[in-house]
Amino acid sequence: xxxFTYHNPVRILFGKGMIAKxxxxxxxxxxxxxxxxxxxxxxxxxxxxxSAALKERSVLEFGGIEPNPRYETLMQAVxxxxxxxxxxxxAVGGGSVLDGSKFISAAVPYRHADPWELLSKHAKIxxxxxxxxxxxxxxxxxxxxxxxxxxxxxxxxxLAFGSPLLFPLFSVLDPETTLSLSPRQxxxxxxxxxxxVLEQYLTFPNQAALQERQAEAILLTLxxxxxxxxxxxxxxxxxxxxxxxxxxxxxxxxGCGVPQDWATHGxxxxxxxxxxxxxxxxxxxxxxxxLRHQRVQKMEKLIQYGARIWGLEESESSVEQxxxxxxxxxxxxxxxxxxxxxGIDDRDFHSIGRILEERxxxxxxxxxxxxxxxxxxxxxxx
Amino acid sequence: xxxFTYHNPVRILFGKGMIAKxxxxxxxxxxxxxxxxxxxxxxxxxxxxxSAALKERSVLEFGGIEPNPRYETLMQAVxxxxxxxxxxxxAVGGGSVLDGSKFISAAVPYRHADPWELLSKHAKIxxxxxxxxxxxxxxxxxxxxxxxxxxxxxxxxxLAFGSPLLFPLFSVLDPETTLSLSPRQxxxxxxxxxxxVLEQYLTFPNQAALQERQAEAILLTLxxxxxxxxxxxxxxxxxxxxxxxxxxxxxxxxGCGVPQDWATHGxxxxxxxxxxxxxxxxxxxxxxxxLRHQRVQKMEKLIQYGARIWGLEESESSVEQxxxxxxxxxxxxxxxxxxxxxGIDDRDFHSIGRILEERxxxxxxxxxxxxxxxxxxxxxxx
Numbered sequence: 001x002x003x004f005t006y007h008n009p010v011r012i013l014f015g016k017g018m019i020a021k022x023x024x025x026x027x028x029x030x031x032x033x034x035x036x037x038x039x040x041x042x043x044x045x046x047x048x049x050x051s052a053a054l055k056e057r058s059v060l061e062f063g064g065i066e067p068n069p070r071y072e073t074l075m076q077a078v079x080x081x082x083x084x085x086x087x088x089x090x091a092v093g094g095g096s097v098l099d100g101s102k103f104i105s106a107a108v109p110y111r112h113a114d115p116w117e118l119l120s121k122h123a124k125i126x127x128x129x130x131x132x133x134x135x136x137x138x139x140x141x142x143x144x145x146x147x148x149x150x151x152x153x154x155x156x157x158x159l160a161f162g163s164p165l166l167f168p169l170f171s172v173l174d175p176e177t178t179l180s181l182s183p184r185q186x187x188x189x190x191x192x193x194x195x196x197v198l199e200q201y202l203t204f205p206n207q208a209a210l211q212e213r214q215a216e217a218i219l220l221t222l223x224x225x226x227x228x229x230x231x232x233x234x235x236x237x238x239x240x241x242x243x244x245x246x247x248x249x250x251x252x253x254x255g256c257g258v259p260q261d262w263a264t265h266g267x268x269x270x271x272x273x274x275x276x277x278x279x280x281x282x283x284x285x286x287x288x289x290x291l292r293h294q295r296v297q298k299m300e301k302l303i304q305y306g307a308r309i310w311g312l313e314e315s316e317s318s319v320e321q322x323x324x325x326x327x328x329x330x331x332x333x334x335x336x337x338x339x340x341x342x343g344i345d346d347r348d349f350h351s352i353g354r355i356l357e358e359r360x361x362x363x364x365x366x367x368x369x370x371x372x373x374x375x376x377x378x379x380x381x382x
Numbered sequence: 383x384x385x386f387t388y389h390n391p392v393r394i395l396f397g398k399g400m401i402a403k404x405x406x407x408x409x410x411x412x413x414x415x416x417x418x419x420x421x422x423x424x425x426x427x428x429x430x431x432x433s434a435a436l437k438e439r440s441v442l443e444f445g446g447i448e449p450n451p452r453y454e455t456l457m458q459a460v461x462x463x464x465x466x467x468x469x470x471x472x473a474v475g476g477g478s479v480l481d482g483s484k485f486i487s488a489a490v491p492y493r494h495a496d497p498w499e500l501l502s503k504h505a506k507i508x509x510x511x512x513x514x515x516x517x518x519x520x521x522x523x524x525x526x527x528x529x530x531x532x533x534x535x536x537x538x539x540x541l542a543f544g545s546p547l548l549f550p551l552f553s554v555l556d557p558e559t560t561l562s563l564s565p566r567q568x569x570x571x572x573x574x575x576x577x578x579v580l581e582q583y584l585t586f587p588n589q590a591a592l593q594e595r596q597a598e599a600i601l602l603t604l605x606x607x608x609x610x611x612x613x614x615x616x617x618x619x620x621x622x623x624x625x626x627x628x629x630x631x632x633x634x635x636x637g638c639g640v641p642q643d644w645a646t647h648g649x650x651x652x653x654x655x656x657x658x659x660x661x662x663x664x665x666x667x668x669x670x671x672x673l674r675h676q677r678v679q680k681m682e683k684l685i686q687y688g689a690r691i692w693g694l695e696e697s698e699s700s701v702e703q704x705x706x707x708x709x710x711x712x713x714x715x716x717x718x719x720x721x722x723x724x725g726i727d728d729r730d731f732h733s734i735g736r737i738l739e740e741r742x743x744x745x746x747x748x749x750x751x752x753x754x755x756x757x758x759x760x761x762x763x764x
Contacts, residue, residue, distance in 0.1 A: 248592060
C-alpha cells in the first residue's frame with residue numbers, strides 16, 4: 001500500500017426530510033447565492049423545500065447551469081456574485097450544478113486574471129467562497145469531494161481542477177429528491193459511479209487488501225441495486241442505496257494508497273467536448289474498450305474482478321468474459337456502449353489521441369497510454 | 383436505511399515516514415503536552431521520531447497512561463496541563479493513550495466541577511483542547527473517532543463518553559511503529575476491530591446494502607490479514623492492512639444509517655472493570671455467547687454473515703457453524719474465548735447483569751437484553 005493522506009471534512013445529511021435541517025449549518029448573516037440547473041427543482045418540490053429551509057436568509061438565485069457546465073455560463077454567475085457580494089453558495093442539483101458552483105466559488109475571488117486559468121494553468125486557489133450542496137442526482141460524487149470538471153464552449157475543452165478549499169461545507173442527500181429522475185439520468189448515475197470505482201480498482205495490485213474489498217463492496221451493491229432502481233424507480237430504498245454508492249465511489253476512501261487509472265475519464269471528456277455525449281455514455285463506451293486494450297497490464301486485477309464480482313473462475317481465460325459482462329451490465333441499464341450507436345464515426349480518433357497526449361502526457365496507472373493507444377482504444381469503441 | 387448525519391474531519395497521515403510530516407498541522411506557538419503509556423515508545427524509536435518532528439515546539443510530557451486508562455492517572459495530567467497552560471495534546475500510543483488524552487482534552491477546561499461528570503452524567507462538552515495522535519497500536523479506532531472509554535479504579539467503573547470536539551485534528555498511522563507489537567497486542571487488535579464491525583453489522587436488515595458490504599469488506603480483510611500478521615509480524619504490508627482495517631472499523635462509515643448493537647462491549651467493559659481482562663479478551667469471550675443467545679433475533683443477518691463471510695449455505699442450519707467459526711477465529715489468533723480460561727467463575731454474573739440494566743437500561747439493537755439476559759449470556763461464556 002502506498003503512503004497517503006486522507007482528509008474529507010464534508011458533513012453529510014442523508015435521508016428523507018434532511019433539507020429542512022440544513023439551515024443551522026449556513027453561517028448566520030450569509031448572503032447566499034442559490035445555484036441550479038434547468039429548473040427541474042421548481043417542478044419536483046425541491047425548490048419549495050430549500051426555500052422553506054432558507055426562509056430567514058438573504059438569498060439570490062442563479063439558474064440555467066447546464067449539463068457539462070460551461071465557463072461561459074458560469075462567468076455570468078461570477079459577475080452576479082461579485083456585484084451582489086455573495087459569500088455563500090448553495091448548489092441545488094446534480095454533479096454539473098455542483099461542479100459549476102465549485103468553479104464560481106473559486107472564480108469570484110480570482111480577480112486579477114481570467115478564472116479560466118484555474119483550469120488551463122491549474123492556478124493555485126488561495127481562497128474560495130464557502131459552498132454547500134443539495135444533491136438531486138447521484139452520479140459524480142462531487143457532493144463529497146473537492147474536484148470539478150468544467151467545459152468551455154468556445155474552445156471545445158473539458159478540464160478538471162480541484163482544491164481542498166472546494167469541499168462542500170455540507171451536502172444534503174435526500175433520496176426522495178431523486179424519485180423523479182428519468183431512466184436515462186438514473187442509468188447514467190449508476191454507470192458513472194461504477195466507472196469511478198473501476199478507475200481506482202482495475203489497475204495493478206499493491207497489497208491494499210481493504211481498499212480492494214471496499215471498492216468491490218460498491219460494485220456489488222451497484223450490480224444489485226442498479227437493475228432494481230431501473231425496475232422500481234419509485235423505491236426510496238433502492239434510490240437511497242444508489243445515492244450512497246455514488247458518494248462513496250468518489251469521496252477518496254477507496255482511492256487511499258492505491259494506483260489509479262482515470263484514462264477512461266480523460267478520453268470520455270474529449271468525446272463529450274467534441275460530440276456532446278452524456279458523461280456516463282462516454283464511460284460506458286470507453287471502459288470496456290480500454291479494458292480490452294489494457295488487459296495484459298491489468299491482468300491480475302481483472303482476474304480478481306472476474307472472480308469476486310462476477311463469480312467467474314480465477315483465471316486468465318475468464319477475463320474477456322468479465323469485460324463482456326461489464327459492457328452487458330451498462331447495456332442492461334439502457335446505456336449504449338458503441339460509438340456508432342451515437343452516430344459517431346472514426347474521423348476524430350486520431351486528433352483526440354494527439355490532444356490528450358499533448359495536454360496530459362501519457363495516461364493510465366502505468367503512464368503507458370499515449371496518442372496511438374488512445375486511437376487504438378477508440379477503434380475498439382466503434 | 384435510516385436517515386443519518388456523517389461528519390469526520392480527522393486528517394489521516396498514513397504510511398512509513400509520516401511522523402516526520404506532522405509538524406505543519408500543529409498550530410504555530412502551541413504549548414504541546416505529549417502523552418504516552420508505559421514507555422515502549424522510548425525503546426522502539428517512535429519517541430525519537432516524534433521528538434525530531436517537534437524539535438521547534440514547546441513540549442512537555444506526561445507518561446504512564448495505563449491500558450484501560452484511569453481517571454485517577456489522567457487527573458494528574460489534567461492538573462499538569464492546567465498549571466502549564468497546555469493548549470495542544472499529542473497522544474502517542476494505542477487506544478488507551480488516545481482515549482485518556484480525549485478525557486484530558488475535555489477535562490482541562492471543565493473547571494467548575496469534577497470532570498468525572500463527563501462520564502457519569504454525560505455532561506455536555508462545550509470546549510476542549512485540540513488533540514492529535516500518533517497511533518502505535520491498531521485496535522480501537524480512537525484515532526478517527528470522537529469517543530473514548532475511561533475507567534475509575536476507586537469505583538470499578540468503565541464508562542464511555544464522546545463529543546464532536548474530541549475528533550483528533552490529525553492522526554499519524556505509520557505501520558512501522560507497529561512492527562514491534564507483541565503477539566498478544568497484535569491479536570487483541572484484530573479481535574477488537576472484528577468485534578467493532580460485528581456490533582454494527584450483526585443486528586437486523588434495514589436495506590442498507592452498501593454499508594453491509596462495507597462491513598463485510600473489513601471482516602474479510604481481517605480474516606485474511608489477521609493470520610498473516612500473526613505468522614509474519616515483521617511484514618509492513620500485513621501491518622498496514624490491519625492498521626487501516628481497525629481505523630475503518632470504527633470511524634463511522636459502516637455505521638451510517640444502520641441499527642447497532644454494542645451489548646458485547648457493554649458486558650465486556652464490566653468484565654474488564656471487575657476482573658482486569660484485556661478489552662479484546664472480553665469481546666472474544668462475550669461475542670460468540672451473545673450471538674448464540676440472540677440467534678433468533680439476529681437470524682437474518684447471521685445467515686448472511688455465514689454465507690458471505692464463511693462461505694456457508696444460506697440457511698438457518700448454518701448459523702451455529704458461523705458462530706463456531708467466529709469463536710475458532712479468535713482462538714486461532716491465541717485469544718481465549720471462555721471465562722474459565724481466565725480463571726473467572728460465575729459469582730459476578732448476576733451482579734453484572736443488574737449493574738448494566740440499572741445504568742444503561744435494556745441494551746442491544748432491539749433493547750431486549752436486560753439483567754437476566756446478560757446473566758444468561760455470561761453463563762454461555764463460562
